[in-house]
Amino acid sequence: MARFAANLTYLFTEMPMLQRFAAAKRAGFRGVEILFPYDLAVKELAQAAQAAGVEFVLMNTPPPNWAGGPRGFAAEPGNESRFRGDFDRALRFGRALGVKHLHVMAGKAQGGLARRTFVENLKWACARDARASLTIEPMNRNDMPGYFxxxxxxxxxxxxxxxxxxxxxxxxxxxAQMIHRDALTVWQRHARRVRHIQISDWPSRHEPRQGDIDFAELFRxxxxxxxxxxxxxxxxxxTSTEAGLRWLRLA
Known part of the structure; x- marks a missing residue:
């Protein structure tokens, strides 16, 4: 049986970040994730998670500049040294929070050299800490133009x-739905490789509901x-986070 986590970057934004941990727990979530927690005090984040009784599930490797900048750079030739330095920073941050998974973002790049760069950076990162669980995530070209x-x-x-x-x-x-128009088939084809799942409706990217994606069938x-x-x-x-949690009670 899968366990449900709340992405606190998007959910419970009606309140300050450190209050969102307890709100997620009250709503029925057992874990949390934050996309880029690096601007926050790691000690305060760890204390908030512990006090609420939720696990820290996932965070992303830091991009050069999320606000208008590239989405990661693990596949960008010439940025290998910067990738390694920022990955080490992410590892330290993740260890302090007890994060389960670290998502390594590829960035904008194309071609064979980008592929070789991505593979070599991933090999290095995996060897850097064999105990760390790393993930990679395909992203669609409409929302992320040029993403490798x-x-x-x-x-x-x-x-x-x-x-x-x-x-x-x-x-x-x-x-998965945006790229292949059939998230269920993509799941069935690649389930054995999956370490972490993220959900939202399509094409609105709001809370799950029965529409273009049959979430009841997908959860089964x-x-x-x-x-x-x-x-x-x-x-x-x-609307509000609480008003949209009917799907969680039915999952």
Whole structure:
């Protein structure tokens, strides 16, 4: 049975960040994730998670500049030294928070050299700390123009090429539906590689509801696969966070 986590970057934004941990717990979430927590005090984050009784599930590797800048740079030739320095920073931050997974963002790049750069950076990162669980996530070209990792087939090839036991697939339902128009089939094809799941409706990217994606069927498929990891709610609520949590009570 999957466990549900709240992405605090998007949910419970009605209150300050440190109050969102307890709000997530009260709503029924057992874990939390924050995309880029680096501007916050690690000690305060750790204390908030511990006080609320939630696990810190995932965070992203830091991009050069999220506000208008690249989305990561692990696949960008020439940025290898910067990647390693920022990855070490992310490792330290993640260890202090007890984060379960670290999402390594590829960035904008194309071609064979970008692929080789991504593979070599991932091999280095996986060897840097064999106990750290790393993920890669395909993202669609409409929302992330030029993003290197733009299909689940490419992600599967990269995972095979790296061949590290501590590297897995991050399955974002919205991106799977956006890229392939059939998130359920993508799940069935790649479930064995998945380390972490993120969910939202499509195409609105609001809370899950029965529409273009049959979430009841998808949740059944996830349970049937034996997946025991986290399913994170990563969406922008239609109104308030609390008002949109009916899906969680029915999952």
């Amino acid at each position: 990792l733009d299909s689940f087939e490419l992600a599967a090839e990269i995972l095979d090429e790296v061949g590290a036991p501590n590297l897995g697939l991050q399955f974002d339902v919205y991106h 498929a996830i349970d049937a696969s034996g997946y025991g990891g986290w399913v994170s709610a990563e969406y922008t609520p239609r």
